[in-house]
């Protein structure tokens with residue numbers, strides 16, 4: 433403002449006056465090139481203004497000319513638009529009457545589906561870091577209707593009303609914005625998910641990235657689910673996390689600080705759903721509570737977004753996530769198998785009765801030992817995003833005939849020398865020496881992850897939907913549990929023993945217990 437003032441007369445004087453007397457502005461989330469949620473939901477628009485004045489919002493566009501009024505209370509005004517079908521561009525203007533006569537307008541606003549992308553470093557991982565990045569970046573300009581927005585990295589000890597920072601304002605994608613430096617902007621999984629979705633839906637997609645490397649689920653959760661799950665106060669020392677992460681990825685760990693600063697301010701927007709890539713930082717931190725905290729966070733976000741949007745964002749909005757990929761090839765336990773299981777609320781698959789309207793991209797076969805950012809950051813995000821998109825099409829959009837779940841056992845029986853495993857679908861199976869294991873125990877109890885009684889159980893394919901798992905020398909009556917792919921790094925690249933018949937979807941890992 434000072435520069436403008438110094439360099440001009442007349443016009444700049446007016447803009448300076450407006451800035452001083454008029455408080456009228458939109459919340460920081462709104463801006464040129466944005467995507468507002470399309471019909472049947474109604475988009476919420478809010479901002480700040482002069483107390484007791486009326487703000488009139490209008491939408492000028494191809495065929496729509498409605499106006500909406502709101503009285504400013506506690507310096508905040510808010511309108512809910514009528515449903516607008518997908519498309520655009522529109523201009524949205526807000527005029528304050530009876531006060532400062534302030535006026536603002538945002539242009540090139542599209543209506544489409546808005547998706548929130550959250551998590552830690554594998555969500556922050558940018559398009560310039562993925563395999564084949566040059567070709568991916570070159571495609572940016574071909575998708576002008578997939579718009580991006582990124583929340584700045586901020587923490588807060590209290591719930592914020594508005595974002596305290598924006599890292600990428602709403603933008604039409606460019607190679608520069610998608611490849612703006614390692615772990616900065618823009619998320620490859622978020623972008624590729626949006627792009628693949630656009631190719632199916634053919635209408636605008638708005639992507640809101642709000643994630644931070646090296647963060648546990650507790651930082652992204654309000655106190656409600658944390659209390660329900662009995663999560664203690666945040667540890668004082670970051671050493672409690674036992675993670676050897678580079679400084680850039682050592683995000684905040686304190687309970688709720690990212691919920692407060694990077695999620696709470698977004699609640700009053702209308703969104704379609706959310707995707708999430710996180711869990712690595714819980715491998716050694718509140719790991720055994722993750723089957724409570726993760727589904728608990730999803731429930732709480734759903735409740736809060738629904739309430740904040742005045743009922744516009746669905747109370748059960750679709751929530752997709754990436755099941756952890758791999759980290760270490762050694763057998764040092766790092767909690768990855770347990771977190772993968774807990775990500776499904778210990779069902780092994782989603783959606784399930786605890787986690788309704790969720791979808792999951794299994795990623796344990798997409799490892800990348802040679803990644804320049806460490807094996808914990810695999811570069812093959814295209815497959816991850818593609819598998820997520822299949823889940824979104826089936827679960828969020830109800831598209832018929834889209835398979836999105838890898839094979840899961842529907843029954844197991846012992847025939848003397850083998851466990852005969854029948855899957856819920858036909859499988860592409862290859863013999864495996866040690867990906868299946870049985871727990872051979874004379875005690876009629878559930879075997880734990882670390883039990884010493886686990887032994888390799890070689891598997892051979894049988895019928896189109898069954899495999900036979902040998903008991904590995906265990907007497908049939910002593911087989912207490914059976915598990916699959918229960919290692920950090922269980923199989924070769926896209927070479928796990930069990931896939932869907934079309935070889936696209938890997939079977940998720942599981943553990944099944946004989947005794948209750």
Ligand SMILES: *[C@@H]1O[C@H](CO)[C@@H](O)[C@H](O)[C@H]1NC(C)=O
Nearest residue numbers: 482483484485503504505506
């Ligand atoms: C705004 O309206 C409220 C409620 O009608 C009133 O109490 C208050 O005095 C008004 N404030 C101003 C600055 O006019």
Ligand SMILES: *[C@@H]1O[C@H](CO)[C@@H](O)[C@H](O)[C@H]1NC(C)=O
Nearest residue numbers: 492493494521522523539540
């Ligand atoms: C939006 O505003 C811009 C700048 O004033 C104008 O050029 C454009 O025609 C407007 N578009 C619509 C759809 O009203």
Ligand SMILES: *[C@@H]1O[C@H](CO)[C@@H](O)[C@H](O)[C@H]1NC(C)=O
Nearest residue numbers: 455481482483484505506507
């Ligand atoms: C607007 O009203 C709220 C309470 O109604 C008050 O706390 C705030 O100071 C007022 N803002 C201004 C700029 O007068």
Ligand SMILES: *[C@@H]1O[C@H](CO)[C@@H](O)[C@H](O)[C@H]1NC(C)=O
Nearest residue numbers: 563564565567812814815925
């Ligand atoms: C990496 O990208 C190249 C294209 O440059 C592609 O041929 C190859 O299959 C990709 N690798 C993996 C493992 O996806």
Ligand SMILES: *[C@@H]1O[C@H](CO)[C@@H](O)[C@H](O)[C@H]1NC(C)=O
Nearest residue numbers: 478508510593700739740741
């Ligand atoms: C957002 O929604 C919540 C819950 O309805 C409400 O308490 C809060 O005032 C809203 N904030 C804004 C800025 O409209």
Ligand SMILES: *[C@@H]1O[C@H](CO)[C@@H](O)[C@H](O)[C@H]1NC(C)=O
Nearest residue numbers: 847848849850851852894900
């Ligand atoms: C058990 O199943 C295996 C593998 O299908 C088969 O070779 C074997 O004959 C079966 N044994 C019995 C007793 O049915």
